[in-house]
Amino acid sequence: MSTPVVFDPMTLPSDDNVNSYTFCVxxxxxxxxxxxxxxxxxxxxxxFDGIGHGRFERLVRSSFHSPLHASDWVVAEGSGKMLLADRAFDVNSFDLDDGNLTIRSGNLLAYEPSLALKQSIVPGFVTLIGTGKFVAASNGPVVFMEPPLRVDPQALVGWADCPSPCHHYDHGYMTGVMGGIRSLTGIGGTSGEEHQFEFVGAGTVLLQSSEALMAEQATGFVPNEPGVPGSPGGGGQHGSTPRMPGQLGDLQRRFGL
Incomplete structure (x- = not known):
């Protein structure tokens, strides 16, 4: 049996992975x-302060341009080391050098203020522009691909330095046996064989090694588990978090409404 590694502030890495699922900033x-x-x-x-905090107005003005996602983000400030993770998904850092990268909003965990975050015209995605480091999660290791390429939308993490994708529908699959069964019965959703995102031109496409999207989770969600302070109790759906008036729902946030 192997002995577990015990970390302290001196032995934790700086701006690097602790393991495949945890990153240290x-x-x-x-x-x-x-x-x-x-x-x-x-x-x-x-x-940790919210995006709307007054003293960060200049910082937000230069580095955060997505009102739709403002309630989902905070600014971490100070001295020390912090560990980032997301439900045991793979976590890695990436460097942009005077570039631009569009990424699924739920996959982006953190980024340096030297980068500017903007709301993408593609629903459910945000764009990072400039030079700096960012940290992202994926359901499985990330694979880097060169266009021209068609990808399953659920496997797409993002794309860098290339035009936004267009939709491609496989006419043969849609009019074949499986497509006919789905149109008649409604059984089965749109698959990667029927519908893809098509990329052309120069650049890089980032794919996760899974067709399963990272499930969206309400911001500040507290699991309803024994010993977890502040976990929701009483009636209602297990693990659900009540929404305050005016909050955007998960589907609204995903589709940019």
Whole structure:
């Protein structure tokens, strides 16, 4: 039986993976943008403030341009090391060098303020522009592909330095036996064989090694489990989180409404 590795502030890596599912960001009196609920622990003196915090107005003005997702993000500021993770999905960092990358909004965990986040015209995605590091999660390791390429929409993580994709529908599959059964019975959803995103031109496409999307989870969700302070109790659906008036639902956020 192998002995577990025990980390402390000195042995934790700096801006690197602790393992396949956890990433360590080191702050040295600096700031990072962080999606709510993705920090699992930290050492040092680190403060977390919402995007609407007054003293960050200049920072937000230059580095965050997505009102639709503003309630899902915070600014981490201070000195120390913080660990990022997302439900045991694969987590990795990527570097942009005067580039642009569009990524599924739920997959982006954190990014340096030297990058500017903008709301993509493609629903459910955001775009990072500039030079800097960002951290993203995926359902399985990320595979990098070169266009021209058609991909299953559920396997798509994002794309860099290439035009937005267009929809492609396989006419033969849709009019074949399986497509006919689905049109008559309504059984079975749209598959990757029937519908793909098509990429052309120069650039890089990022795919996850799975056709299963990372399930969306309400921001600040607290599991309804024994010993978890603040977990929802009483009636209602297990694990559900009540929404306040004016909040956007998961489907609205996914489709950019």
């Amino acid at each position: 080191e702050l040295k009196g600096s700031r990072w943008f962080l999606q709510k609920g993705k920090m699992i622990a930290y050492y040092g003196q680190i403060n």
